[in-house]
Structures are given as C-alpha cells and as structure tokens.
C-alpha cells in the first residue's frame with residue numbers, strides 16, 4: 001500500500017496539527033491558559049499519570065495549545081512527534097541530557113550559535129558531559145568519535161556566518177557509527193531545509209527566530225524523526241531503558257515511533273520543567289502560518305542586500321553563501337535551492353567603521369535577535385560571541401569590525417539605501 005501523500009509545505013504551515021476546536025467551533029486554536037485539566041474519575045487521572053492513556057493533566061507536561069504547535073512542527077519537519085520548550089537554549093539542554101549522562105561524550109560542531117557553545121562548555125565543566133568539538137565536515141566529525149560518543153550535534157546553517165554544512169555526508173558518518181544525528185535548523189526553518197530528509201534523527205529549533213517571525217516570543221522545539229533504532233541500546237538508558245517510577249515503561253518499546261520525544265518530555269518537562277506557555281505556543285502557531293511566504297521574501301531581500309554590500313568599497317567581506325563567489329556557494333545551493341536564509345556577517349575595513357554603521361542605521365534595529373520581519377544588526381564580538389576566545393571568534397571570521405545582519409521583509413531598496421547612507 002502506498003502512503004497517502006502529505007499536503008505541500010505551505011498548506012501544512014497553515015493546517016498542520018490543528019483543526020477547529022470541537023466543543024466551541026473556534027477555527028483558530030484557542031489559548032488554553034490553564035494549569036490543570038479536570039479528571040473524569042480516579043482511574044482517568046491514574047491512567048494519564050502512568051501514560052496508559054493519552055490526555056492532559058498539568059500544563060508543565062503538556063497542554064492542548066502547545067500540543068497543536070508540537071504537531072505542526074513535526075508535520076513541517078517530517079518527524080513523528082515534537083516537544084515544545086521555553087527557549088531554544090532549553091531545547092538544546094533537554095536534547096543533550098536525554099542522550100548523555102555524566103561521563104558520556106558527544107561530538108559537537110564548533111560552528112554553532114554562541115549560546116549553544118556556552119551551554120556545551122558549561123555541561124562539560126559542571127556535569128562532565130563532554131563535547132568533543134569538531135569543524136562540521138564529515139571527516140573532522142568522524143575523527144572526533146570515540147567509544148564514549150553518544151551523538152553528533154550540529155547546526156545546519158551556521159549562526160552567524162550563514163554557511164551550510166554537508167548534512168548528507170555527516171549523516172553517513174552518524175549511520176556508520178550508529179550515532180543519532182541532532183541538527184539545529186533554526187536559521188533554515190523547515191521552509192528552506194528539512195534535515196530529516198538528509199538523515200537527521202532529531203531536529204532542534206529556536207522558535208524565537210523565523211518560526212514566530214516577528215520577535216514577540218521566546219520558544220524552543222525538539223522534533224523526533226522516529227528513525228533511530230533505539231531499542232535495547234544500553235548507551236541510551238532514558239530512551240531504551242525502563243523508567244522505574246513509571247511502571248518500568250521503556251519509551252523505545254512502548255512508543256517506538258516517538259521514543260526520543262517521549263523521553264525528552266518525561267525528563268525535560270515533567271522533571272526539569274522548562275516547558276512552553278500556551279500563549280507563547282499560540283503566537284508561534286500563528287507565526288508559522290506565514291513562514292513559507294516570509295522566508296521567500298527574507299531570502300530575496302538578503303540576496304539583494306548581500307550583493308550590494310559585496311561590491312561596496314567600505315566592506316572587506318560578506319559571509320553570505322548566496323553570493324556566487326562564496327566558497328560555500330555550490331554546496332549551499334544544493335541543500336537550499338529555495339534560498340539561504342537571511343542571516344550573514346559583513347566585516348568592514350575597521351572597527352571604527354562598524355561602530356559608525358551601528359550608530360547611523362535607521363531602519364535596521366541594533367539588537368541581537370534574528371529572523372524577525374524587521375531588519376536587525378548586531379556586533380557579535382561584544383555581544384553574542386563575547387565569551388569566545390579570540391581564536392574561536394576567528395574561526396567564525398568574527399573580528400571587532402564584524403557586524404551580523406538579519407534581513408527582514410521590508411522593501412529591499414529601502415534596506416540598501418539605509419545601509420548605503422550608514423556606510424558613506
């Protein structure tokens with residue numbers, strides 16, 4: 001039997017995971033801003049608690065508005081289930097702690113968001129969950145694998161450079177070593193790249209960026225591809241071993257299609273606690289409806305702005321791989337034929353010039369979010385990448401003269417005019 005084919009992406013962005021609310025007929029998913037859900041009787045409560053039956057009990061663990069968002073992102077990414085968290089940062093934390101215990105290692109890309117690097121180093125120092133850092137190429141990643149490695153963790157499009165990694169190549173290494181591949185796809189969003197199609201087993205998002213799209217909410221998501229063979233794998237006791245306090249449920253046996261999401265929810269939401277609020281989920285669900293439309297515009301604008309900047313006399317370099325002369329251009333286009341997102345860096349001829357641009361821009365907002373409708377500009381060396389060593393900063397190409405741009409969905413000529421007057 002052939003599977004019924006899924007509706008296309010823009011349709012899933014509008015309809016995925018949500019239907020009219022049965023009791024009220026509300027067409028838009030309501031904000032279920034309630035902590036508790038009334039049980040029918042004692043057995044009902046007991047069954048939900050022991051995971052013998054599906055249902056809601058307390059919003060720290062699950063909530064109907066949040067669940068609609070979880071189903072929508074799972075649908076967009078092509079996964080089987082998802083877990084929503086309070087931030088992208090907590091999505092990383094929960095994913096890593098579901099995979100690794102004290103003494104375990106994972107191979108982590110050295111080319112990831114500054115906040116993720118900080119978390120990876122802190123977990124190493126405080127909990128001895130060790131990250132072997134490697135540049136995100138198949139060879140370098142493979143060389144960093146040891147018998148204690150439990151996962152490979154990378155960013156698909158790197159924040160802040162905009163470089164695209166060789167996902168297929170890295171997924172091959174992960175398969176050869178029987179390791180789950182975890183991919184942060186925040187900068188791509190499912191409109192441009194779906195890592196599960198390239199072999200990722202887990203996808204992470206900061207929903208604070210393109211998914212919500214307008215800078216109103218902080219959130220994070222973990223998507224389970226349902227692909228990794230966890231069963232009986234002693235390296236992953238939270239996924240493949242018994243939970244004593246849940247009648248010895250083994251997520252990989254009881255929920256084979258979404259074992260990782262189940263274990264992440266039990267550890268991350270019920271025990272650690274950084275869940276997402278219903279109102280936040282509502283904003284992100286609403287934002288996602290326009291994601292495919294917005295991404296098209298973000299990408300077109302980024303290409304226009306990057307090509308203007310790459311010929312400007314005051315600009316020493318532009319990191320956007322959408323510019324044909326960029327060394328990553330062909331690989332990037334292969335993975336993201338519909339556009340390369342709208343985050344990139346420019347390095348000016350002096351730190352003084354960078355300061356001048358920050359002071360003079362009008363349309364661009366000087367702040368550290370990214371992926372908003374409005375265009376943004378920031379100085380990584382003194383903000384997002386401040387805690388990195390100078391050599392780590394250099395590995396991203398970040399100097400004191402570097403600015404990170406997040407190109408919005410305004411009219412491109414206005415953005416170019418704003419940068420032109422700030423540069424002159």
Ligand SMILES: *Cc1c(COP(=O)(O)O)cnc(C)c1O
Nearest residue numbers: 087088089113159186206208219
């Ligand atoms: C912003 C960001 C994060 C962290 O997400 P928050 O929602 O800010 O906690 C993680 N990864 C990437 C690539 C990001 O850009």
